[in-house]
Amino acid sequence: MLKKNAQPLSEALSDFFDENSSLKVKLAEQRAVRGWREVLGEGVSKYTRNVYFSHNVLYVQLSSAVLRAELIMNKEGLIKKLNDHAEAPIVRDIVFR
Numbered sequence: 001m002l003k004k005n006a007q008p009l010s011e012a013l014s015d016f017f018d019e020n021s022s023l024k025v026k027l028a029e030q031r032a033v034r035g036w037r038e039v040l041g042e043g044v045s046k047y048t049r050n051v052y053f054s055h056n057v058l059y060v061q062l063s064s065a066v067l068r069a070e071l072i073m074n075k076e077g078l079i080k081k082l083n084d085h086a087e088a089p090i091v092r093d094i095v096f097r
Contacts, residue, residue, distance in 0.1 A: 024088075025088075025090065028086045028087065028088040028090040029053045029086070029090055030053075031085060031086040031087065032053060032058060032082050032083070032085065032086040032090050032091050033051050033052065033053050033058070035081075035082050035085035035086060036048065036051045036058070036060065036082065037051075038085065039078075039081050039082060039085050040078075044067065044071075047062050047063045047064040047067050048060060048061070048062060048063075049061040049062065049063055053090075053091075056090065056091065056092040056093070057091075057092065057093045057094070057095055058082065058091050058093070058094045058095070059094075059095050059097065060094060060095070060096050060097065061097045062096055062097070068096045071094075071096055072096055075093075075094055078094060079091050079092070079093070079094060082094075
């Protein structure tokens with residue numbers, strides 16, 4: 001027997017995240033951190049020591065000064081790619097260390 005208020009799981013989860021915006025933001029932050037390795041690939045991941053997110057800023061610790069300089073030049077494009085991956089405009093800046 002089908003219940004009257006039955007809805008697909010995807011809709012129920014979407015409604016849940018819409019009601020809990022702080023959880024939605026935290027999820028987007030985690031997608032941005034995870035996206036660093038997925039978007040930039042294995043070559044950059046090799047030189048990445050630490051990636052974390054704080055106050056709309058993604059902090060990335062790199063072991064290569066040459067790579068750091070190149071990524072600084074492409075910072076705006078990286079921000080756009082990471083925001084697309086996170087499905088939210090969550091990354092406002094990237095700090096390379």
